[in-house]
Structure formats: structure tokens, C-alpha cells
Amino acid sequence: MSFLSRFLAPEVDRHLLVDQGEFIIDEVAKHWVTVVLPAMGIAACIPIFWAMPLLGAFWWLALLVGLGLFSYCMLLIHLQFMDRFVITNMRVFRVHGVLDQNLATMPMTRILDISVSQPFLGRLLGYGHFTFESAAQDQGLRDIRFVGRPEQRDLTIQGVIQRAGLRKAVEPLFSRQDYEGEDSDHLDDGS
Template sequence: MPDMIRRFLDPDVDRHLLVSEGEYVIDEVPKHWIVLVLPALAMVLAMLLFTSMIFAQQWWGVPFLMGVAMATWGALRFHLDHMDRFVITNMRVFRVHGIFDQHLATMPMTRILDISVKQPFLGRLLGYGHFIFESAAQDQGLREIDYVGNPEERDLTIQRVIQVAGLRTNLAHPR
């Protein structure tokens, strides 16, 4: 498959790495499966609308157009959620998302002051949460990451990377 087409089908986070500086991916996090529920329902509704064309007789065009709209929205939502990745490396965290226009927001580990993990009731039941990053910068491109699977584990991963990098002093063993 040509590289130009692949860029629209795969988020390819590796091309954003600073390999020459020794950066590597620790965790690549796709959106939690819960975000696929509405697009799946839209696709089911589209199929029902296409089926209803049989009964609509001369008005078959109405359910057809509605079905095309629902199927298009559902397919785009599926693909948009597939292209949205949150990445933890040994040097930074970043998010890459978008299909036609791709957006990259990054924050070095040294700038992370605080991470809040918000888990709504449904998120606690199904295993997802939302990250809120606080940094020293006034205006930042990476503030909220929604629908992160296993948020407690991901938070510990980030804290571990920060600790291993020596960016925070160990409170148990002061230097």
C-alpha cells in the first residue's frame, strides 16, 4: 500500500519519535471500546433504514438518504476513534489524532506537574477514565485525554517513567 494512503488509515505514532535521541514507546493507548458504541448503533440504524426501503415504496429515497447519512457518520466516527492515540514514551507524552488534518500535541515529562484521573461511575465499571494534565505552561496543547483504558495503570506507568528519569526526587530516600 502506498505511504500516502497508509497515512490516512493508520496513526503510525513511530514517525513522531525522536529515535536519534533514544526515544521509544512505552505504551500506545487507543481509545477505550466504549467510544465505539454510538458508531455501532448508527451502523445498525443505517441497516434498518436500508431494510425499510422495501416498505417505503415510492418514498424509498428518504430512508436511503437517511441510511447513507447514518452509515457515513458511523464509519467516520469508527475511523476517527481508531486514529486517536495517546502515547507514553521514555521522554514525553503525546496525542496524535485526526484523519484528514492530523493534530499532534506533546508534553515533555519534565513539564508534567500534576496528573488528575477522572473516572465516572460507568468508567469505573467498564475500566476507562479521563486524564487531565497540569503543566507549568499557561497554554498547552495536551491538557485532557478522554476515554483512556485502564487509567490507574497508565497513571502508574507515567509516574514510573518520571521517577526512572530522575525528574522527581524519591521522598522515601532523600538525596
């Protein structure tokens, strides 16, 4: 691991408690929709650069504006790339930032409730937002936005919590086989 690589890749493995047996179950990068606007900004640089010869002596002004917009949009894309949400067998955590890096973590034992919201566009494109509720009043890991495949990630977290024995397993009062016969039609058509 070189010094420069810390600023170019999230390197979530260095935050793991390897000696305690912690391992990554899912590493979630931000959904691609978060880079659409910065990519449009980069595309807007092209006409700015094309306008340079038309500006005569002020060509440098278009160059500065174009380079500034390009640099800003590339920084936004890199910030999204460096933002990772990680699900391990022991906890969930989020690492984000380039120059200043922030780490927020929550043990599985502290997760009381997970809310998943998907706006209309999120349902179309396959992303959603997580809200973690815990017993703590103030927590560093509450809202995780633009998570791809949120239903699958929620089931992953619920499965880890259940397998770890952190929540009491509930025995069903009856099974699907109890409904065999005349009532099975109600289960198949959703009524």
C-alpha cells in the first residue's frame, strides 16, 4: 500500500478487525446515478474549449473556466468513488472522503431498525436510501444514500443479524403446507 494509493482508492480492508475474525460480506459503492451530473459538467467543458478560438485575446478565460469546471466535476466523481458502505459479519461501516477521510461504524448489535426508501426514480434505476435506527441518540452512521439494489442489501444485513443470533428466531405459528388444498389459491394470487 503506497502513500498515494490512500487518496486514489477507498481501501476498506485496512479498517477490518482481521484478528477478531471480521470479514467483508458486501462492499457497496455509490450507485452510478450519483455521477450523472458531474459527467454532464465534464461534457459541458467541450463547448467551452471549442469557444476558445472565438474569444480572441480572451481565450485564456475560456481555458480557465473549462479547466475549473473539469477539475471540479472530476473531484465530485472521485468523492463518489471513495464513498463506500461496507457490511461485515460484525458491523456496518461507511468510509468516505479523499483528503480528510471519515469512518462511521455501527455494530450489528446496535441496529434496531432499518428503513429503506426508494423514490420513484430510485425504483426505476435500482437505488434507494437506508436509514439506520439504533438505541444511541446521536450516531455517526444514520443515513446511507444512493445504495444500489437496496432490497438485496437489506436482506443481507437482516441475514447477518439473524445468523449471528442477535435477534431471537421466531417460530412460525403455521406453515405454507397448512394451507394446502382449497385455501392455496389465496396464497398464489396475493389475495
